[in-house]
Amino acid sequence: MRHVTSADGTSIALHTVGDGPAVVIVNGALSTARDAGLIARAFADAGLRAVTYDRRARGDSGDAPIAAPEREVEDLAAVIAASGDDVAVVGHSSGAILALYAAGEGVPMSRLFLSEPPFRFGEDDPAADLAVRLQALIDDGRPGDAVVLFQREAVGLPEAFIEQFRNSPAFEQVAALARSTVYDTLLTQRTSTPSAAMRDVRMPVTILRGSETMPILVAAASRLAEEMPAAEFLEVPESVAHRMDPEATARIVAARVR
Template sequence: MEHVTSADGTPIAMHEVGTGPTIVIINGALSTARDAAEIAREFSDAGLRAITYDRRSRGDSGDSAPAAPEREVEDLAAIIAASGPDVSVIGHSSGAILALFAAGQGVPMSRLFLSEPPFRFGEDDPAPDLEQRLQALVDDGHPEEAVVLFQREAVGLPEPFIEQFRASPAFAQIATLGRSTVYDTMVTRRASTPSAEMREVTMPVTILRGVDTMPILVAAASRLAEMMPDAEFLEVPESVSHRMDAEATARIVAARLAG
């Protein structure tokens, strides 16, 4: 692990494995670089140099106030600048929204892969004050309640599932990521509908979607593909339940970077 310094001075932790064409992996909500270790190893085995990083307010990365999507764009730009020329990016879930948002802001990428981005296109967006309520819970010392509120109102998970997860051993670890829910809520709201700058990025774009996934993600991927007619759209049968299959995704990415 090493740290790069973002534009506002925040340290961002990054990990590297493998050699070959470089691919930066951006995780989704309530996850850290550790959660991308398996797919990073598969990328490495496929002949790629895989870089994972802790998005700010997660894992070994720092944070600064106030939260804003632009800070995450600067973080990604710092990771790419430290990784050398010809860097491609793959983002999953909210990480895919962040990746396309950053590309639209001019962050240099050779190629972009978007895995099941949860664009809402302005429909059924969470309440406008959600990020303020999440931040208030964090400020009051209740990050676990911020995680629950995020799952309920931003993700839309049913109450029985939330309660089951809250009673599981994994919840204690996830609860430490409460502050990160503010960032995910902000970036997905800001980019609920992809802007013209996002839709008109010039690098090659591949949109990935599992076959067995949530209906909102099926609709979002199809709609995004219609809005970006030059993008490649691929269904990945091995990816299920909003999880990227590491081996299948590595095979797809490696084939395109090799070409």
């Protein structure tokens, strides 16, 4: 592990495995670089140099008093700059939204892979005050309640699943990432519908979607492909339940990056 310094001085932790062309992996909500370990290893086995990082307010990365999507764009830019030239980016879930948002803001990347980005295109968006309510729970010392609120209103998970997860041993670890829900909420609110700058990015784009995933993600991937006609669209049968299959994804990325 090493750290890079983002534009606002925040320390961002990153990990590198493998040799070859660099690919930065941007995780989704309530996850850390550790959660992308299997994917990073599969990328390395496919001849790539996989770079994973803790998005701010997660894991070994720092944070700032005021959450804003711009800070996460700066974080990704710092990670890419530290990873060499001609860096490709693979984003999953909200990480895919962040990656496309950063590309639209001019962050340099050679290729972009978007795995199941949860764009809503202005339909059934979470309440406008969700980020404020999440921050209030965190400030009140109730990170677990913030995670539950995020899962319920931002993700739309069934109550039975939320309750089962809250009673699991993994919940305490995820609760430690509660502050990151504010960042994800602000990001997805700002980019519910991809901007013209996001849709018109210049680098090659591949949109990835598993064959068995949530209906909202199926609809989002299909609509994004329609609005980005120059992008390649691929269904990945091996990826199920909103998870990238490591080996299948590595094959797809390696074939296009190398």
